Amino acid sequence: MLSVDELQARTYDERMEDVMREIPIRSSEWTNYNASDPGITILETLTAFEALQGSEIVTLSYRARMALLKMAGFVPARGKCAKVLLSSDHLESPTLLRNGERFHLGDLCFETNKEVLVGQCRTVAIFADDDGELRDLSYCLDREISVPAKIFGENPKEGNSLYFIIDRDPGRIKEAIFYIKVVDNPRRNRTEDRTEHIFADVEWECFTGAGFEKVNVRDFTSAFVNSGEIRMSLPQNMAEYDEMPIKGYCIRATLKRADYDIVPKMTNFYGFLFEVWQKDTRSYSQTFGRNDRITVNFPVEQEVYYLVFGKEKKGASYRRYELTIGREQHGRYCTYSKGQDGSMTFEFSGEDFGYAPMKCKECVRVVVYTEEIMRRYSVGKVIGYDDQEIMLPTQKVVHETFFLIARRKDEEGYYYDFVRPEKKNEGSLYYHLLEGEGRIIIEDPGDFIDADLFMGSVSLMSGDRGNINAGNRMEIDDESIPDGFFNPGAGTGGGFRENLNQVKERFLKDMRTPYRAVTASDYEYIVRTTPGLCIRKAKAVITGNDNTVKIAILPDSDERFPKLSDIYTEKINERLSDRRLITTSFSIVKPSFVAIGVKCTVYIKRHYADARKQIEDKIKAQIDYIDTDRNFGDRLMFEDVFHAIEDLPCVEYVYDLSLHSENNKLAQLKEYDIFPRFDALCYPGEIQLELVTADV
Secondary structure (H helix, E strand, O other): OOOOHHHHHOOHHHHHHHHHHHHHHHOOOOOOOOOOOHHHHHHHHHHHHHHHHHHHHOOOOHHHHHHHHHHOOOOOOOOEOOEEEEEOOOOOOOEEEOOOOEEEEOOEEEEOOOOEEEOOOOEEEEEEEEOOEEEEOHHHHOOOOOOOEEOOOOOOOOOOEEEEEEOOOOOOOOOEEEEEEEOOOOOEOOOOOOOOOOOEEEEEEEEEOOEEEEOOEEEOOOOOOOOEEEEEOOOOOEOEEOOOOOOEEEEEEEEEEEOOOOOOEEEEEEEEEEEEEEOEEEEEEEEEOOOOEEEEOOOOOOOEEEEEEEEOOOOOOEEEEEEEOOOOOOEOEEEEEEOOOOOEEEEOOHHHHEOOOOOOOOOEEEEEEEHHHHOOOEEEEOOOOOOEEEEOOOOOEOOOOOOEEEEEEEOOEEEEEEEOOOOOOOOOOEEEEEOOOOEEEEEEOOOOOOOEEEEOOEEEOOHHHHOOOOOOEEEEOOOOOOOOEEOOOOOEOOEOOOOHHHHHHHHHHHHHOOOOEOOHHHHHHHHHOOOOOEEEEEEEEEEOOOOEEEEEEEEOOOOOOOOOOHHHHHHHHHHHHHHEOOOOEEEEEOOEEEEEEEEEEEEEOOOOOOHHHHHHHHHHHHHOOOOOOOOOOOOEOHHHHHHHHHOOOOEEEEEEEEEEEOOOOOEEEEOOEEEEOOOEEEEEEEEEEEEEEOOO
8 A cells, every 4th residue: 555656557448448358258148348238337437436546545645654654663763963073172272162153064064052161171191001011092092093902902801991191170071072983893783772882891980089980971882892972971079190101180991891702992082072963053942931131142143033922821822022122112012132242132021011921931932033034934824624735945954943933813913832843732733844855744733724834943954964974174153263173973863854755665674674583594684683793604504303493603703713602692592582483493503613625736837926825825715714705504616616726827727636624523525525514614724735837
């Protein structure tokens, strides 16, 4: 029912032609095919109904289509602004960035979402303590180089520590944000919870007057396994630490558990950072709990327009207040005055004007528009039919901040409500915002039929274009602050709300993705995609008649012959236990490795000085099952090795070649080919190579 366009494509005449061709096949007694025949009349009626029904099916409403997908558990992913972390190490003194401070990279605009203090301090040194052996890792602070450092040593273990030395007291910083870049493994699967620590636990502490104190941390690196950010709340009583080669304020990271599958290597450390969001605010809304005097400061430095609304009864809608300078008028008015910093102050007086907002939460709301939005802020009128679609005057809208102003009228005049998308209450205006297309779909008009709609808060974004690469330098709008802000990590999270087709594609992809382990390929896929693990190879086989599946697994590791650790076994067991069939059992098998020896005599051409190395490298590549695409138990064919050697440009011909297994329990020779056991991987053993120079 989600894709039935072919039902609409066939016309009534085409359907009738099919019907007429079927009559002789269905009944040899029916000979009157004229329109006057009652049977033909009935068929014409049913065919016409089928054509109409097909047309109606493909005109299913947006709500109906989304409801079908929702029944399957799929709802549109909301659009989000891209988040970027910026460094302020170039600033010489602490600088306060206001809420809405704007940064630019080409045509992309980024804004702060809160007031933040930057440039207060910086990290000046990093030291690693491995069982009392101190190593200087300060080169990881250099932006220009990326030299991998084994931060916890060759063999990380409990108690190994990192010391980060800071030049000035960071006590005024509410939340410290760092970005750590490590040597990422492309085979590692992402975890569902980015803060989950599978292989290690790290305790973070800050040095205070009372010694090292533990601090609350959100670690998105999984204890230095992945590149990512680390956020921590710093204490206010930090003290200088003088037990390192460089004196300063200290943050310490200590391993409390170390079961790494791959030794972590850090290339760069950045801090202190602050976050900005890829958006361009065009209109801005702010609410106040005061009903006498309020001040608004719009972050965009250009000509702006103000709409002021007040709530005169608790729980009621807002009324609009007109701006005035004097106090002679009677009605809904407020005075305004502009400050030297560009702010605007509004004052209300029930005594002077006869009307004023009551004192309550969010009793006053001010909407500030740029000229561009003010000229086009009218959206349209709520007609009241199902799934009414209205195009907005602008596209690529930020979902989180957007709302509509709905204007209705009663005996006292116009009153206003501020309606956010997909907020459902009794009698409310319920609508979907398709921000990428700049379109709204009114699913339920509620009590708002005939209401006039206007845009309220509007910010624009560029979707996934905001997920910029790392290492860009941004320009700040405020000319009093020097440029030099750069992003050490790539932007993340940017994207528009999924449309119907994208949800359908995700639904179809999910349907094709194995969840239940039935076939051998299902088992192998489920094992390879275990969150947090690095799996090189997996091979599933059924043994005997007891419905037992054996899975041989090769993890990724720094070792030449990787071992399957208890952590890997536990995680894979948990995943397969949830997905296997009830009548099927399974067992996880550790990988075995078998050396394959080669004896070969080759006639080579003249003038090839490195012929021996070429031939040996080619033989090793053919036999190596660990670092190539060959899987467990794959047959090693004699002819593949023979032709691989023969095809080398330095080879005249292969005179003699033989293969043999160095462990007959793991691999056997049968008719010149090697047959490894299902859980065995071959690797090059002893290679006896005799070279003979061919006569020309």
